[in-house]
Amino acid sequence: MMYQIMNNFFLSLQSAVIPTAYPSFLFKGVTTYGCQSIYWFLPRIIIDSLKHVLGLNRGQEMVLNAIGHDDSSGKLTFDKDTNRIFFQPPHDHLLPRKVEAFQKLAKKLGGVLFMSRYRSTSVHLLGGCTASSDVSSGVCNPNGQVFDAKSPTGVHPGLYICDASIIPCSVGINPCLTIAAAAEHVRRKLTENKSSNQKQRFISNYKMKKSCNLEVSVKETMRGQVGGMLCAAYLKLRFKTQLLRGKVGGYVECKGIEMDKMYIIHGEVDLCKTDIRTPYTQYMHYNLLIAASSGSRYVLEGKKVMNPYLLALYAWRESTTLNVTLRKITNNIGEKTLNLKGKLRFSLLELLKSMRTLEGGNRSKFIFLLMQSLLRTYILQVPRGSHANFTPSELVHGSYPNSTLHEIKTEVGFIICCQLWKCSHSPQLQQEKKPYPILLINGYSTESYCLPTEPNDLVRTLLKVGHDVWLLRTRLHLSNCSDHFSVEDIGKIDIAAAINEIITFYRESVRVHIVAHCVGGLAIHIALMGGHVSARHIASLSCTNSSMFFKLTTSSLLKMWLPLVPISMAIIGQNKTLPLLQTSPTRFRHCLLKSIARLIPRYERCTCDECEVFSGIFGNTFWHENITQSMHHWTNKENIRRLPMAAFPHLRKICNTGFIVDARGNNSYLIHPERMALPTLYISGGRSLLVTPETSFLANKYMKLHQPGYRHERVVVDGFGHSDLLIGEKSEEEVFPHILKHIALAEEERSSWRAPREYTEEALAWSDDPYKEDWGKFRGWICILITVMLLVVLLKLLFLPGFP
Ligand SMILES: [Zn+2]
Structure with a gap:
């Protein structure tokens, strides 16, 4: 992405007099403006301030600007690994000449030259999504259409950019009319493509509707705590062909960690996961990659463990409790990694609300499959896989001391x-x-x-x-x-x-x-x-x-x-x-x-x-x-x-x-x-x-x-x-x-x-x-239930034929 900054050369020319804004200049200015020697600078300030108090001199600070073009080679880059934005300033080949000219001027006037630390600035920000002939050097084509390498047309259908960001370099003067002209140009191309766009949109809408009908989507709101801090997840689950596996969108709120909402940028859910080690247990897995506005990224992994223990006594609690771990992604060695555990639950009310949000053509099939898997786990208790299938040849017999x-x-x-x-x-x-x-x-x-x-x-x-x-x-x-x-x-x-x-x-x-x-x-x-x-x-x-x-x-x-x-x-x-x-x-x-x-x-x-x-x-x-x-x-x-x-x-x-x-x-x-x-x-x-x-x-x-x-x-x-x-x-x-x-x-x-x-x-x-x-x-319920069950076992035992 190219970023153009109009070069605004900013210089402050100072005479032998301390300006009226003396205190702020001393305490803020010295830190902002460079100074070659502090030993020279301090006595000068004292003399100047004395002169000022006596009314011998008036403030004569002068600001010098030099406007010109740089090479338009500035770069803004986003580093995915560190989540940081880097700015590389453009090269300005005129800079040495400008400094030389100002030095001469300052000498003639008998003043002192201070240079701004920010030598290149701009008051007319242009660029950012520059128009270009191909995808390697810009974001959109000359018609304002955003490039998409995956699309057969090479652009995102219907997505246009028509503001100052498409102008690739400084125009050297006030750019408002240039921006208006560019927008006008994009508008004309946009209306020319309108008819073909409409046709395309109709086809893609039809396709989307058709596939949407086969999809099932549902909203889920879960609340609880992560690492002792209140946390809420507002999820939208979308299931497609394999109805119990799908994608997750939405956001997570945990004010203790991030003030703003953390959005899910990639999420997967599997409602019927099994593990050969625990053939009677069903798992519901959630794996979410979330991004916060602070730039931090987190992985939230959740698991519901559904175990048919004691006639499904725990079924409600297990199927509504998500055991989560929240982990911060960090690449900095030495930085303490955040790894928090917690539980998120949804209440009966939230479950009813969720059911109301269930949409899609395959709704009834989805409910049927979900119920079937729960029935299989809790009531029928059918194992998925068997330990008998494990053969001893798979044992690793290493040499033992x-x-x-x-x-x-x-x-x-x-x-x-x-x-x-x-x-x-x-x-x-x-x-x-x-x-x-x-x-x-x-x-x-x-x-x-x-x-x-x-x-x-x-x-x-x-x-x-x-x-x-x-x-x-x-x-x-x-x-x-x-x-x-x-x-x-x-x-x-x-x-x-x-x-x-x-x-x-x-x-x-x-x-x-x-x-x-x-x-x-x-x-x-x-x-x-x-x-x-x-x-x-x-x-x-x-x-x-x-x-x-x-x-x-x-x-x-x-x-x-x-x-x-x-x-x-x-x-x-x-x-x-x-x-x-x-x-x-x-x-x-x-x-x-x-x-x-x-x-x-x-x-x-x-x-x-x-x-x-x-x-x-x-x-x-x-x-x-x-x-x-x-x-x-x-x-x-x-x-x-x-x-x-x-x-x-x-x-x-x-x-x-x-x-x-x-x-x-x-x-x-x-x-x-x-x-x-x-x-x-x-x-x-x-x-x-x-x-x-x-x-x-x-x-x-x-x-x-x-x-x-x-x-x-x-x-x-x-x-x-x-x-x-x-x-x-x-x-x-x-x-x-x-x-x-x-x-x-x-x-x-x-x-x-x-x-x-x-x-x-x-x-x-x-x-x-x-x-x-x-x-x-x-x-209390567990105690009663276990007692009843054990009594049944005992009675069975007592009346069993052949008891010695
Ligand atoms: Zn076992």
Whole structure:
């Protein structure tokens, strides 16, 4: 785009007298007008001002203008990447001659020459959409028609420019008559083309109407908050051939971020998106590129997650809530990127208004398809795809670091074992070896740390930073399955034995960092607070979704409250290890228990039978969306082959009290906070599954209150549920860094002296947890519904023929 500026040479000639506007000249002028030497300039001002006060001189400022043509080579460019407009001034070949002439003049008059910083200015702005013979050097043709390279005629039909912007360069005199003549010229050409234009327009209108009839358009207004700031989206959705996918227009208002409306410059919507990881769930995806008047651009991504949980109880809330992320596009390295999360909803009133705005010939088909997809998701619950289609050959079996197995005989004679990875075995080792080893303790019978099918896991992450890693296989591990034990035995005997083994392996002064998950976390607290393991051997403790407290979600709590565990134990009989793999030869009792488990309601359904049975017994342990298909296959088909059920009665007691109790149900651990003299980290998943963030909240407060001398951290990781904290696809980025940092800080604090920590009153206040989920009025309904459903399951169970 060419931009012509008529060259207006502006000079200020100053005599030996300070002008009348002295103060503003001094303070504004000096900064605007260049001056060769300030040392010369200041005494001059003082002398001149004295003369002025005495009335010896009058103001004799003179302005010199030189008008002329430059090369018309100025350029205005818009940089898409930085959203900035750049101006490159035109070249003026007369400039040196003009300066020379003014210098001579100033010398003759005995004055001082000041030059304007803006040497080329114009009072008659011309150009901007210059007329040209071809598209390479202009915006429109000599008839004012705007170029369009894609159109067969080479121009946009019916789009004309007829003002000063088409004049390509300065005309040197007042241009108003020139502008009028140009407009007159364009008008004549426009009327000449009128008849052919009309014909063209008629054809294109007919085509447009015809295609519009097949289109469906609807307006949607959603309101809510993004990053805690009020936000509203006024969208217009247009669906064409594929009726549930289309384009989005409209604007977004979020005064906290941009004062003006932010317009959607490109938007796509897909109302029926599926993900093979979650075959029962339907997603509605919105992807909008929006531009603000400030020049900033944003990407707004929205997703409605529609899950057929508990007879579509959430259907209304899910299908009207858009979970959004707003991201600012920036190319400047170092600039802090804006990345906000929030929720936008539409009310019933807005939905009715939306339905009124539904237009287009395919309206009824669109409604039919939309209803069909919702019916399929919520009522019929037909899966889209199956986990069975995933073949094990797709598993990536990379080489895994070598390890050694240490058998440990416990004090009661039971054999458990520890898998040890020495960090020198790791080929990726980049850092120096760390002094203290790590002990990993798994949750209930599932492996969460050593994941051979995944590109990374916590074992390899810890090896990389230079730690020896010990993975404990307690009696919950399927290689040591036992029929008679409780969670207390794991803490009291197994963990104590493992710590002793590590101490003998290294030396007496060694300290162990412990990372524990779920039931493993309960067990280590039992070990420490029960006095079976001394805190002086422990360098730090990190627990995921567990602590000395154990707070469950409403549905899990109800399941624990109902006598499902005693009934299951009665069914399973003496052999308390339940084989989970479908192909395993199973007894009648096992089959019965598995079929009951399949009936129990859960958050997410799955097409994999083992996953259905396991999540029936426990509840879902991970959000399917968060784990890869290879992980899903491995965890269900290879990892959990058998499930030892013996510890369930004790676990139920812990769940029902909400904190660790002994096998008889007595509170014999929480009364010993003095045994917890160590730094702690409690991590919870922000998207509750099984265990709620209250677990880490209470533990963190408890530790700060009773052990203020140590560092106690609590982290709630957004978007994660339970075991996906460790086996999730994004665990490496979002969860492991917290554990690594905690361990590193614990080592640092051990090696250097620090002042005793004092927690503020605020930190100790037992106020409400900011991460507590707001269930609102749904909570009551869910409780009633789950109770009814579980009673139905129980009745079914009682009247089932062949009950032992
Ligand atoms: Zn599954």
